[in-house]
Amino acid sequence: MSDVIITVRGEHETRRPPEQGVVRVSVRTEGPERGAVVERLSALSQPIRDDLTSRKDAGDLAEWSSQRVSIWSNRPWASDGRQLALVHHAAVEFTATFEDFAALSWWVSEISARDGVQIDHVAWQLTPASARETEAATAAQAVQVAVDRATAYAKALGLTTVEAREVADLGLLTRAEAAPAPEMRMMAMRASADAGGGAPAVDLQPEEIVVTAGVEARFAAR
Known part of the structure; x- marks a missing residue:
């Protein structure tokens, strides 16, 4: 057969x-003077770097990273069709991976209240x-x-x-x-x-x- x-x-x-929560945070600022905008971004983002570094050293954070500063300019348009003065923008992005979800929640709630800070995304994952x-x-x-x-x-x-x-x-x-x-x-x-x-x-x-x-x-x- x-x-x-x-x-x-x-x-x-x-x-x-899930075993890890990955938070993506961006810090953004804008203004009429390029130098002042960059200085403002540095002032807003440095406390976040210090906070993430201390959390990583204390073992409360699995890892974190920061993208390079992005700087660009544009001329916005008024409602009457006029092109306005040049506006400079600057932004930097942080990614932090938490394994303690309570700590993640507290951190997101606290940092989202800061000037210029935006919570872009939180994703859940297993460890590799x-x-x-x-x-x-x-x-x-x-x-x-x-x-x-x-x-x-x-x-x-x-x-x-x-x-x-x-x-x-x-x-x-x-x-x-x-x-x-x-x-x-x-x-x-x-x-x-x-x-x-x-x-x-x-x-x-x-x-x-x-x-x-x-x-x-x-x-x-x-």
Whole structure:
């Protein structure tokens, strides 16, 4: 009896709580004089650098980085069509990775009240080691689902032996449109302003990180 070729998909999803919160903060200022704008930016951003350095030294922060200062100029237009005087802009971006979410929340709430500071984004993630481990385990589970599905098909046909012939990410064995696996989805923050007029109240709600994996596999059954 010739082999029966069975082609199946296997998919698996893993949910894990985030282990790190990555905050992206920018400091911006503008004015009519370039030198004064740069000095103002330095005065606004230096306390943030000092704060992040002390937190890193104390072990409260996993890591942080700062982008170079960006400086540009433009001439805005008035509502009557007149071009106004030159305005100079300066900005610098900070990225800080927290593993203590309570500390992250307090820091974001405190720093967002400072002049010129803007909270651009908060993203949740696993540590690199955990991400690799989770992705590998999820992919392995997806393969096992494919094996179990092929075995069930073979059993329904009265066959008893199943051997793997090909295993690949979704879309590589067939032409069905699908995203490669594994895939990690992460949630960002939600923030709201304090109705009382004080410092912004930042509502940080880290949700589970979803890691998905899918494979296509061909088996020979007899």
